[in-house]
Amino acid sequence: MFALPLLLALWACQDELDNGQTLSGNYLTLTLQTSAASTRAPIVGEDRFNENEVKSVDVYFFADGQENTAEYLYAKEGLVPEGSLLQVELDKTIIQDNNNYYIYVVVNRTGSSNTTFTEANGRTLAALQERTITTNWKEGYEDESVTEECLVMDGSTTVTVNPEGTQGHVKLTRAMAKVMLYAAAEESIEMDNVTYTPVLNQMNVTMVYGVKRTNLEGTYTVTAADDAENSDYITRMRRDYTSNTITETITEGEGEDAKEIQIQYYEQEVPFYSYPNSGTTADRQDAYLILCVPWEERYQGGSYRSHNYYYRIPITGSTAPATLERNHYYRIKVNIGVLGSLNPNEAVEITDADFEILDWFDMEVDADMQKYEYLVLDEYNSVMNNVNSIENAYISSSNIDWDKTKIISVSYWDYHEDESYLVELNENYQQDNRNNNSTVKFTDFEIGSGSDETIMVSHELSDQNDFVKYTITVEVYNKDGVKANIWTIDQYPARYIVGEKNDEGYVPDYWENARANRFINGYYENGDTPYDDGDQWGRNKYDLGSVSALSGNNANPNLYTIHISSFTDNAYALGDPRNETFEDFGTRLDATEYRSTSQDAVEVIAPAYKVASSWGKTLPRSYVNTVERCASYQEAGYPAGRWRIPTKAEVEYIINLSNQRKIPRLFGEAGETTDYWVSSGKYNTSTGYRAGINGEAYVRCIYDVWYWGEQTIEDDEHNTPSGADPLTNYDFVWGDAVDGSLTEGDTHN
Numbered sequence: 001m002f003a004l005p006l007l008l009a010l011w012a013c014q015d016e017l018d019n020g021q022t023l024s025g026n027y028l029t030l031t032l033q034t035s036a037a038s039t040r041a042p043i044v045g046e047d048r049f050n051e052n053e054v055k056s057v058d059v060y061f062f063a064d065g066q067e068n069t070a071e072y073l074y075a076k077e078g079l080v081p082e083g084s085l086l087q088v089e090l091d092k093t094i095i096q097d098n099n100n101y102y103i104y105v106v107v108n109r110t111g112s113s114n115t116t117f118t119e120a121n122g123r124t125l126a127a128l129q130e131r132t133i134t135t136n137w138k139e140g141y142e143d144e145s146v147t148e149e150c151l152v153m154d155g156s157t158t159v160t161v162n163p164e165g166t167q168g169h170v171k172l173t174r175a176m177a178k179v180m181l182y183a184a185a186e187e188s189i190e191m192d193n194v195t196y197t198p199v200l201n202q203m204n205v206t207m208v209y210g211v212k213r214t215n216l217e218g219t220y221t222v223t224a225a226d227d228a229e230n231s232d233y234i235t236r237m238r239r240d241y242t243s244n245t246i247t248e249t250i251t252e253g254e255g256e257d258a259k260e261i262q263i264q265y266y267e268q269e270v271p272f273y274s275y276p277n278s279g280t281t282a283d284r285q286d287a288y289l290i291l292c293v294p295w296e297e298r299y300q301g302g303s304y305r306s307h308n309y310y311y312r313i314p315i316t317g318s319t320a321p322a323t324l325e326r327n328h329y330y331r332i333k334v335n336i337g338v339l340g341s342l343n344p345n346e347a348v349e350i351t352d353a354d355f356e357i358l359d360w361f362d363m364e365v366d367a368d369m370q371k372y373e374y375l376v377l378d379e380y381n382s383v384m385n386n387v388n389s390i391e392n393a394y395i396s397s398s399n400i401d402w403d404k405t406k407i408i409s410v411s412y413w414d415y416h417e418d419e420s421y422l423v424e425l426n427e428n429y430q431q432d433n434r435n436n437n438s439t440v441k442f443t444d445f446e447i448g449s450g451s452d453e454t455i456m457v458s459h460e461l462s463d464q465n466d467f468v469k470y471t472i473t474v475e476v477y478n479k480d481g482v483k484a485n486i487w488t489i490d491q492y493p494a495r496y497i498v499g500e501k502n503d504e505g506y507v508p509d510y511w512e513n514a515r516a517n518r519f520i521n522g523y524y525e526n527g528d529t530p531y532d533d534g535d536q537w538g539r540n541k542y543d544l545g546s547v548s549a550l551s552g553n554n555a556n557p558n559l560y561t562i563h564i565s566s567f568t569d570n571a572y573a574l575g576d577p578r579n580e581t582f583e584d585f586g587t588r589l590d591a592t593e594y595r596s597t598s599q600d601a602v603e604v605i606a607p608a609y610k611v612a613s614s615w616g617k618t619l620p621r622s623y624v625n626t627v628e629r630c631a632s633y634q635e636a637g638y639p640a641g642r643w644r645i646p647t648k649a650e651v652e653y654i655i656n657l658s659n660q661r662k663i664p665r666l667f668g669e670a671g672e673t674t675d676y677w678v679s680s681g682k683y684n685t686s687t688g689y690r691a692g693i694n695g696e697a698y699v700r701c702i703y704d705v706w707y708w709g710e711q712t713i714e715d716d717e718h719n720t721p722s723g724a725d726p727l728t729n730y731d732f733v734w735g736d737a738v739d740g741s742l743t744e745g746d747t748h749n
Helices: 125-129 623-631 648-659
Strands: 002-005 011-016 022-031 057-063 074-079 085-090 099-107 115-117 133-135 153-161 169-174 177-185 189-191 194-198 204-211 233-252 259-268 272-274 288-299 304-314 328-336 354-359 375-377 381-385 389-396 406-414 421-425 446-449 454-458 470-475 487-492 495-501 518-520 558-564 608-611 633-635 676-678 681-684 688-691
Touching: 057 125, 074 085, 099 125, 099 169, 177 204, 177 288, 204 272, 259 328, 288 328, 304 328, 381 389, 406 446, 454 470, 558 648, 623 633, 648 676, 648 681
Parallel strands: 177 328, 381 487
Antiparallel strands: 002 169, 011 022, 022 085, 057 074, 057 099, 099 153, 115 133, 153 169, 177 259, 177 272, 189 194, 194 288, 204 233, 204 288, 233 259, 288 304, 328 354, 375 389, 389 454, 406 421, 406 470, 446 454, 470 487, 495 558, 518 633, 558 608, 676 681, 681 688
């Protein structure tokens, strides 16, 4: 159980809101508390799984003592909390001062796209609680994300309404049970001259016969059916395991032979949830878990192979039916030390496990406020796009305390070195001492009173100095001592940089050699050997250049994204620098709708573009080879077909940023005579720009973020192949199609 305190009084008010609407009348304010603040409860809801999420609230008022015999007097449904506050507007002709009311609260009836309620058969408490709830729990087979949006809860309380103040709390309980299996396995098993080693990061667990329907009265009869739509059971739900572990120390043996053993249990990616599974239902199915553990078999001769072995684990650890009571947490820990069955339908049953059935509840807050004290900001997460100030409206029971209200920190990333770092300025650290050229000062960020009861934060942006996003964190107090939730502001200059470190090493692949997340025309890195480097081993005849290990002066693993919304002069033009027609590569590349950089786009800069890291360096190549190299380049999950040669303006702009020590040198050191290709010629830091596409030069490919977005292959909405596993950032993928579709490319190994 956790508490939804009914704090504060009804009050008559008339406040003008930001949108111009006027509030007039009487309100009951419910303060929502959805995270634990005490250790009173042994098991609390977890925010990472949205178990404390409150997206919608229904509030029903009954005459006290008549909730079981009469209809409700007044209701407000589908209310959405503002931060931690929920305002319930009252009709004072119905809800009158100095009367007692029984209040019934239902949370998240309409909060989740996976959950539906049937209509109530009347207005009594029983009719409200008898509504059938259906939640199509995420099964885990197709969705990358299996976290539920929110969970259904309900509770009640009795309050006395009066104009001076009220006190009390609503104890909420969740309508479902939670199930988690923490799994471990022995380091190895020896059997018949074969060594079996578990592959723990590839385990998965399936819940069989979870229940998807219930009601809040607790009288629902679970029914099985042949078709999935009409059955109250979900036959199979699967969860993978994460790298998160918990370590438990146990004692083996007795006396002098006793020794402590540490067991490291792996955690499920997301819990299972199930509504109660009544033990009285005639055709009920008992819920249980099937754990799959891959064991790698190594033979004395050196050969090896891997098989999945299956284990059946009862949820309650006994032969009694798993009724899975609401608001209970079933936590199981198992350490596998034997081989299971190769057939999941004949899984080996494991009863030697640690089974716990726990109350699954959160904190309970007692409230006693005789004076109504409050402080609510209009918003708690704000964005300043190329502006110097922002104002935030508030509603408060007293004036703002400007002695306590302050900016507590300003954070930003500094990219002037290869190894970027986060800077956090505050009262005790007012300027970054790692960058001697930094002009950012904590005192330049100011807070004060705005117009019409607003709080204003200001920081004047400089076109010459500000090239990163600033995150400003603000604490606000009123004279009553009430502290608002933290206000966070992201301020973006007209031109800003975002760094992204690509330090991915090699990813083990059972069937292939290890590979990294960098490709050229399908070739990937094999050990420390450069790949796709001309006619190496006779494999590649296209001479598109190598991608080597990071070494020498050019060893920066960061990709940098340049965002530009405006310029201070007319030297450059924002726009699309690509050709309008598609490039024809014949059989050399698999691209079909690739648009290369136009040779006429000399002074054009894309609004947002990403620069390849030093993983993309190579020896000089011809202009034609360089166009093909960039067209087929892939790094860090940003697919081939979306990279291109930069324009003269794009390279020149980056060199200027390097000269200002905003980012490291990406196009050679100052004074070097190193030529880099641009779409219309060559550019170097010593001699500047020269038109013409003869000869050879280096290249640093760029990615059109403004057009394709920031999502990688694994995050792309088009990554839904039919009948195959989703593509990963370690697959070579073509993404040049205009419709954004992804196609797995020909990977040479």
